[in-house]
Amino acid sequence: xxxxxxxxxxxxxxxxxxxxxxAQEKVNLLGMSxxxxxxxxxxxxxxxxxxxxxxxxxxQFFVTDFAQMTNISGKLREKLEKLCVIEAPEVxxxxxxxxxxxxxxxxxxxxxxxxxxxxxxxxxxxxxLRRTLCISSQVGCALDCSFCSTGxxxxxxxxxxxxxxxxxxxxxxxxMEDVPVLERxxxxxxVVMMGMGEPLLNYDAVLNxxxxxxxxxxxxxxxxxxxxxxxxxxxxxxxxxxxxxxxxAISLHAPNDELRNELVPINKKYPLEQxxxxxxxxxxxxxxxxxxxxxxxxxxxxxxxxxxPEHAQQMIxxxxxxxxxxxxxxxxxxxxxxxxxxxRNRIISFQKTLSDAGFVCTIRQTRGDDIxxxxxxxxxxxxxxxRRAEQWKKKIAQSNEIxxxxx
Ligand code: SF4
Numbered sequence: 001x002x003x004x005x006x007x008x009x010x011x012x013x014x015x016x017x018x019x020x021x022x023a024q025e026k027v028n029l030l031g032m033s034x035x036x037x038x039x040x041x042x043x044x045x046x047x048x049x050x051x052x053x054x055x056x057x058x059x060q061f062f063v064t065d066f067a068q069m070t071n072i073s074g075k076l077r078e079k080l081e082k083l084c085v086i087e088a089p090e091v092x093x094x095x096x097x098x099x100x101x102x103x104x105x106x107x108x109x110x111x112x113x114x115x116x117x118x119x120x121x122x123x124x125x126x127x128x129l130r131r132t133l134c135i136s137s138q139v140g141c142a143l144d145c146s147f148c149s150t151g152x153x154x155x156x157x158x159x160x161x162x163x164x165x166x167x168x169x170x171x172x173x174x175x176m177e178d179v180p181v182l183e184r185x186x187x188x189x190x191v192v193m194m195g196m197g198e199p200l201l202n203y204d205a206v207l208n209x210x211x212x213x214x215x216x217x218x219x220x221x222x223x224x225x226x227x228x229x230x231x232x233x234x235x236x237x238x239x240x241x242x243x244x245x246x247x248x249a250i251s252l253h254a255p256n257d258e259l260r261n262e263l264v265p266i267n268k269k270y271p272l273e274q275x276x277x278x279x280x281x282x283x284x285x286x287x288x289x290x291x292x293x294x295x296x297x298x299x300x301x302x303x304x305x306x307x308x309p310e311h312a313q314q315m316i317x318x319x320x321x322x323x324x325x326x327x328x329x330x331x332x333x334x335x336x337x338x339x340x341x342x343x344r345n346r347i348i349s350f351q352k353t354l355s356d357a358g359f360v361c362t363i364r365q366t367r368g369d370d371i372x373x374x375x376x377x378x379x380x381x382x383x384x385x386x387r388r389a390e391q392w393k394k395k396i397a398q399s400n401e402i403x404x405x406x407x
Contacts (some may be wrong), residue, residue, distance in 0.1 A: 002251070004063040005068065006247060007034055014329060026083060026084050026085045027040070027083060027084045027085070028084070028085050028086070028087050028162045029054060029080075029084050029085070029086050030058060030086050030087060030088060030162040030165060030166055030169060031160055031161030031162030031163070031165050031205075031208075031212075032051075032055075032161070032165070032212075033161075033208045033211045033212050034051055034052065034055060034212075034215055034216070034218075035213075036199060036208070037051035037055060038051040039395065040047075044079070046076065049388060050072065050076065051217075052217040053071055053072060054072070054080075055068070055212075055215070055217040055218050056071065056217055056218075056328045057069045057219075058086055058270070058336075059165075059169065059171070059186075059212070059218035059219055060184070060186060060218070060219075061181050061182065061184050062083065062169065062172060062173040062181075062184055063126060064085075064086040064087070064088075065085075066080045066081050066084075067081075068181060075105075081249050087162065087166075088162075088166035088169050088170050088173075089106035089108045089116075089162075089163050089167070089170070090106060090107045090108060090168065091105070091168045092102055092105050092106065092107045092115065093105040094174075099122075100121075101118040101119065101120065101121050102119070102171070102174065103117065103118070103119045103120070104117065104118045104167070104170060104171070104174075104330065105117050106118065106163070106167065107168075108139060108159060108160075108164070109157070109163075110137075110185040110286075113175070114138070114139040114156055114157065116136040116139055116159065116163070116167075116195070116196050117136060117195060117196060118133065118134065118135055118136060118167040118170070118171065118195060119133070119134045119195070120133045120171050120188065123226060123253070123365070125396075128191075130189045130190055131169070131171075131187055131188050131189050131190070132188075132189070132190040132191070133168060133171050133188045133190070133191050133192070133210075134192050134193060134194050134195045135167045135191055135192070135193055135194075135195050136159065136160055136164075136167065136195030136196035136197055136200075137158070137164060137193055137195065137196070137197040137198070137199040137202045137205070137206050138147040138155065138156075138157070138158050138159060138197025138198065138201065138202050139155075139156035139157050139159065139195070139196070139197070140153040140154050140155045140156040140157075140196065141153070141154075141155055141196060141197045141198055141342065142154070142155035142198070142201070143198050143201075143231055143264070143265065143266050144265055145231065145251070145253075145263060145264050145265070146263050146265075146338065147220065147263060147300055147302060147331065147337070147338075147339055148264060149334040149337070150196040152199065152336070158197075158201075158202040158205060159197070159202060159205060159214075161205045161208050164205055164209040164354045165209045165212050165213075166181035166205065167195075168188060168191060168219065171187075171188050171374040172186050172187050172188050172219075174385070175187040181344070185228055186219055186220070188219075189221075189228070190221075190225045190226075190227075191213055191225065191226050192227045192229055192249070192250065193206060193210070193226075193227065193228045193229055194227070194229035194298075198226055198230065198266075199229070199230060200228070200229055200236035200237070200240070201228045201233060201236075203236055203239070205243060206228070207240075207243055210226055210228070210244055210246055211244065212355070212397070213226050214226060214244075214246075222247050222364070223244075223247070224247055225247075226247065227246065227249050227296065228240065228245045228246055228247070228248055228249070229248075229249035229251060229296075230248070230249070230251065231250075231264050231266050231290065232248060232250060232251070232264065232266055232267065232270050232275045232278075233266065233270065234270040234274050234278045235277070236273060237281075237282055238278060238281060239329045240282065240347060241282055241292075245284075245292065247280050248279070248295050249291070249295065249296035249297070249298055249327075250275065250279060250294070250295055250297055250298065251264065251298045251300075252264075252297045252298060253298070253299055253300050253302075253306060254267075254298050254306050254311075255272075255306070255311050255314035255315040255317075255318050256272070256314055256318075257271050257272050257305060259305075259311075260272060262320070263302075263306065272318065274320075275366075276318065277302070279295045279322055279324075280321065280322055282295060283295065283322075283323055293323065294323040294324050294325055294327075295322060295323070295324050295325075296324070296325050297319065297325070297326045297327065297329055298327050298329060299315075299325050299327065299328050299329065300329045300330075300331050301328055301329065301330050301331055301342035301346070301347050301350065302331050302339040302340070302341075302342060303331070303339060303340040303341060303342045303343065304340075304342075304344070305339060307346050307347070307350055309349070309350075309353065311350075311389075312350050312353035312354055313353070315354060316354065316357045316359070317354070318323060319359065324368065325359070325360045325361075325362070325363075326354055326359050326360070326361040326362070326365075327362055327364055328347055328350060328351055328361065328362070328363045328364065329364045330342065330347060330363070330364065330366050331368065332350070337388070340382060347363055348363070351363055377382055
């Protein structure tokens with residue numbers, strides 16, 4: 001597959017969100033949820049229905065210039081011009097793969113050089129073309145999962161609501177930049193909060209961003225098409241049930257506590273028993289009406305680490321009382337990664353064991369290999385600061401030796 005690299009300057013100056021320097025003190029409307037924007041308008045002495053009108057211009061017509069908001073009076077537009085901006089994070093790099101995968105690196109914040117990544121993966125589905133956007137929620141991540149490129153960078157800071165929703169705005173806009181304003185449509189069909197960072201550790205900003213995704217005055221996405229993926233921050237899973245109805249995915253990656261403590265260290269704080277119980281509480285009683293009919297279990301396939309037949313058996317036992325769909329993810333190696341990708345045969349046999357036990361179990365297609373589409377890879381081309389790679393290589397070699405000696 002070849003890669004088409006598109007220069008950032010390809011975005012027309014007219015439509016690229018306003019430059020940040022002169023706008024620092026202005027309020028950025030991009031990240032405001034409807035209640036927040038309604039309050040903002042009321043505080044300005046305006047009618048709150050203006051919020052819905054402005055949100056439509058921003059999130060459905062991808063307009064950043066108040067002059068283009070033709071159903072708003074000239075007087076109000078002038079006022080907004082003085083007080084506000086509509087400003088997405090700056091695109092510093094973008095890659096569009098021939099297979100349709102798109103990837104952006106955004107600079108976020110006030111010139112501190114923080115970068116985050118966003119990946120869009122298209123796929124044919126029986127209901128039509130799906131464009132799924134994987135959105136980041138933090139710069140770096142504190143949780144240090146041992147197979148994760150982002151985890152190797154450490155934690156820098158939480159993203160703001162504007163920086164989170166700005167990723168969705170920019171992905172949609174990338175299909176619409178040459179389309180006349182009134183003919184523009186929303187192109188991204190699905191969102192997974194599964195990029196850089198642990199979304200439940202940036203709870204309020206992520207929650208409000210998801211509210212904007214679901215809002216009919218903004219992206220109007222179905223609650224089944226917005227998925228929050230967590231490594232298992234148990235108290236926040238319980239909070240999420242109360243606050244919003246979206247789909248939940250768990251980055252499981254190991255079927256027993258010993259292995260999960262190593263791969264996903266937050267497991268030491270919230271072990272599997274607690275995590276599975278929280279998932280059971282998340283499943284809605286009126287399952288048919290909700291996005292919470294099942295939980296998606298994400299399981300990255302690491303060669304010789306978590307892909308043995310007994311791991312599949314442990315999964316069956318662990319998940320037997322949890323309505324779930326399992327997604328096996330072939331590991332996408334990054335520089336200094338201590339792991340390799342499980343062989344195709346190993347992944348297929350793992351899938352067969354789970355399918356035979358009655359689980360819906362899919363294997364994620366690897367896409368965008370030519371543009372380092374696994375999250376955190378572009379930004380994460382950094383040295384492994386934790387030196388865990390070496391320790392893990394040794395451990396895997398030892399474990400494989402034991403497996404071999406046991407026949
Ligand atoms: S897998 Fe997710 S939670 Fe774990 S280190 Fe990476 S970004 Fe953080």
